[in-house]
Amino acid sequence: MATQSVSAVSLIPTIHDTNPIPSSSAAFGTPVHPLRRKQTSDATTPSILPISLPVATLRPLAFRTFTKKHDLTLTSSALQIITTFVGTHCGSGWREEGLAEKVLDEAAKAWKKNASSVIIPGEGSELADILQNIARCMVGGRIVHQRAPSRHDNPVQDQGYSNALLARPGGLSRDDSQQSLGLTSLDIEDNDEDLRAQSPRPWLRVVDAFDQPRLTYNATQKMFEVVRKRASLLPDPSSRLALLRDRYNIVHQRLMRNEAFQTSAVALSHSKSLQRSSSELVMPQQAYKLTPIANLLGRSGSTHVLLGLLGTSPTGDLILSDLTGSIALDLHHARPVPEDGAWFTPGMIVLAEGLYEEEGSVAGPGLAGDGGVGGTIGGIFHVASVGGPPCERREVTLGVTDTGKGSNTVAAGGFGWTDFLGVGSERANGSMMRNLENKVLGKHHLAVRTQGRSRVVILGEINLDNSKTLAALKQVLGVYALEEAEQTPMAFVLIGNFTRYAVLAGGGSGGSIEYKEYFDSLASVLSDHPTMLEDSTFIFVPGDNDPWASAFSAGATAVLPKRGLPEMYTSRVKRAFATANSEAKRPTNQKLGGEAIWSTNPSRLTMFGPSQEMVIFRDDLSGRLRRKALRFEAVAEPGFPDATADRAPIDGRDATSQEHVEIDGAIESAESLVPNARGQETTPTGIPSDLHAARKLVKTMLDQGYLSPFPLTDRPVLWDFGGSLSLYPLPTALVLMDPEAPPFALTYEGCHAMNPGPLVAQGKRGVAQWIEYDTRTRKGKMRDVRF
Structure with missing residues (x-):
């Protein structure tokens, strides 16, 4: 214990020094006796004093x-407006740091592009709109252009004040679109005829x-910050602790924003007496209250709700850890919520409700701790019910208006200013991008003959060492080759494994x-x-059997995230695209040709900036969940204290109805596209077993908000890049390529989850299957063809 405490204390300076929670959990690398350190603020965004x-x-x-460089003439009123703008947004550094000159240059370029007059008047809205666009792209008085994010230089600005207002792709070549976009290309002309003729592919x-x-x-300022420390494949141990802390803090703040964990002021005013209003009985809603594990000391015999990370102790006992400590669990009387509706494995963050018993009355080895704050808290926690933290809809996370059928129309306290992917934040340009999306993909704007361009074809488990796979792929491509050129899908996603066995490791694939x-x-x-x-983007996502990871793992679990396929193997495919583009006969103003992108696993596709986001992930999730999942013996025995008797379930639904607890209204209303063959097995509730398995998998992953909710010893993760596995905020679409799970396409909390399954359908001779996702409807459907 002494050695462990010293090592934990030595890591304090490299972890979040501003974290105010007095933590003593070994799982999150915090000391037994927290040290009070002077909080220092790392001011990353310079402030501007007008x-x-x-x-x-x-x-x-x-x-x-304006005059000598751009041949423009400023009126007195326009000069007054520009002077006020420079003094407000550039401050005292307008001359010494050259801030004003850059602003004036960008304003002149934008005026020459959008206006025909050489005289700039102060009246009207043209100049004001240009300056407003420039203000959106200024951070600390400086204009920050969007650029292709690199591994070492992060494009996201402090606090997510994004400048990534995407440019119109019509006048950009493919090379230009990947480089720095100036502010002069931020303005989007409202030309319906031009937008109607455009393909949605350039916005991908x-x-x-x-x-x-x-x-x-x-956690102190309740906001996301950019990590300035340079990423490394071999970081120091503090990066591992920061990865676990971020997972816990994100789930914790997400839970605190849930209505089930908030006490209503109206309910408190009626807590002492019941009143009748409009023939309805007004009753107080008892909210859940989380208890830090360290606060269990001295409270034996009381019931509590805990939020923590499931794990195992060195003695093999199941424990729950949060930022304040760990506690041994007793699951003999626990029941999952919902019943058989989600997986629970070590490595997941779960909610546990039950009874705490002091260590003095606990018998059995390995369950008692040291009896103090630090390490494992003495005693045992008898769990009555365990469930996953309810996920949060994307609209609520980003703080935008919910256009669905939900009761809450506006979300408060969202992270709208945070640029999660480097494509722009929701508050900065989300509204503009959604309007543009409606003009390009809207029913009244997109021509009928070009509606097929909005599709994304998703093919899974492309085993190239299997001759049947090549025959099936040729047949699938032939289906779309028969369509008109204007109907060609804008993207094809090919997901590995690209070989059945691990290559470079003596496997059967050579x-x-x-x-x-x-x-x-x-x-x-x-x-x-x-x-x-010529007209589509082909995206390749590798699997565990592909190089270079398979050279070291030999087909076993590889580290996440995985890099794309090496260039030495893909030269012939790139040559095929180059040949097709060179022989293509397209108008001179259309420069965007087909391309092949060798992406990572996981990978993300964005459409129209933050408007649409698709996450693509290849992993054998179902098999790993079945091997690692906890088994619950039976429902709680009669007489055992049920702490949920006087409360509504965490998700606000009837706990007695497994049908409603397992899935939400979005799934109920969505059209299930899981193939249901005759004679398929069903669950006791009458749901087809394949559909039940799909719902169970989707609910588990989205509630966790993480693509790999397993211990790092079972599923290794690169510590500095673990944030790429996060599902917060929820994407608009999620592709979980799992060959062991049934193919499905369903919606949960506004996120459309899909699994295309292997391209060569299992159990069906000569049948190729895939998913066709439509970005207009944001829904996918299963398709198949015989080969």
């Missing part, structure tokens, strides 16, 4: 910029796991030479359909 700038002082600089962007912004949640030959065969199949290579 000044009163005289017009005569700025006139020479404005004359050089792929964000891989290593280019995704690295954010951490500050070595490096054979692996390259597999992709040469794929290039031959793709070359037979040049139309799709």
Whole structure:
């Protein structure tokens, strides 16, 4: 214990020093006796103090910029507006740091692009709109252009004040679209005829796991911050502790924003007496209250609700850990909520409600702790019910208006200013991007002959070492080749494993030479359909059997996230795209051709900035969950204290109805697209077993808000890049490619989850199956064809 305490204390300076929670949990790397450290603020965003700038002082600089450089003429009223803007947004550094010159230059470029007159008047809204767009893209008085995020230089600005107002793709080449976009290209012309002719594909962007912004949640200020520390594949141990702390803090703050954990002021006013209003009985709603594990000391015999990370102690006992300590669990009388509706495994963050018993009355080895604050709290916690933390809808997280059928129309306290993916924050340009999406994909704007362009084709388990897979892939591509050129899907997502066995590890799929030959065969199949290579984006997501991870894991569990396929194996496929683009006959103003993107696992697709987000993940989730899941013996015995008797369930639904607890209204109203063959087995509630398994998997993953809710010893994660596995906020679409799970497409809490299954359907001879996702309706459907 002494050695463990010293090691924990030594890590304090490298962890969140501003965390006010006195933590003593070994699972989160906090000391037995927390040290009071002076809180230091790492001010990453320079503040600007507005000044009163005289017009005569700025006139020479404005004359050089507007008149001599851009041949424009400023009126007196326009100069007054610009001077006020510079003094407000640039402050005292307008001259020494050159802030004003950059603002004036961008304003002049924007005026020349959008206006035909060489005289800039102060009246009207043209100049005001230009300055407003510039203000959105300023951080600390500086204009920050969007650029392609790199692994070491994060594009997200402090507090998520995003400048990523995407440019119109019509005038950008593919190379230009991946480089810095100036403010002059931020304005989107409201030309319905032009937008109607546009394809939605230029607004598609792929964000891989290593280019995704690295954010951490500050529990003190209740906001996300950019991690300035340089990422490393071999970081110090504090990165592992920070990864676990972030997972816990995000779930904790998400739970505190849930209505079931908030006490209503109206309910408190009626707590002493009941009143009748409009023939309805007004009764107080008893809310849940979380208890830190350290606060259990001295409260034997009382019931509590705990939020913590499930784990196992060195003696093999099941424990629950939070930021204040750990406690041994007794699950003999526990019941899951909902019944058989979700998986519970070590490594998950769960809610446990039950009775705490002091260590003096506990018998049995390995259950008692040291009896003090630090390590495992003495005693045992008898769990009556255990459930996952309810997830939060994307609209609530981002704090935008909910256009659905929910009762809450506006979400309070959202993270609308946070740029989670480096494509722009919701508050900065979300409204503009949704309007643009409606113009490009709307029913009244998108022509009928081009509605097929909004589709994304998702194919899973492309085993190139299997001749049936190549035949099935050729047949699937042939289905879309028969359609008109304007109906070609904008993207094809090909998900591994690309071989049935681990390559470079002595497996049955051969070595490096054979692996390259597999992709040469794929290039031959793709070359037979040049139309799709000219007008579509092909995205390749690797699996555990693909290099380079398989060279070390030999097909076993590999570290997440995984990098894309090495370039040495994909040269022939790239050559096929280059040949198709060079031979394509397209108008001179259309420069965007087909391309192949070798992304990571997991990978994310964004459409129209923050408007749509799709997460693609390849893993054998179902098998791992079945192997690691906890078994609950039976429902609580009669007479055992049921702490939930006087409360509504955490998700606000009737706990006696397993049908409603397992899934929410979004799933009930969504059209289930799981193939239901005749004679398929059903659960005791009458639900087909495949549909039940799909719902169980989706609810588990989205409630956890993490793609790998397992111990790091079972599913290794790169500590500095663990944030790329987060599902917060919920994406609009989630692809869980799991060959052991049944194919499905269903909706849970506004997130449409899909599993295309293997391309060569199991149990069906000569049948290829895949999912076709429509970005207009944000729904996917299963498709199949015989080959």
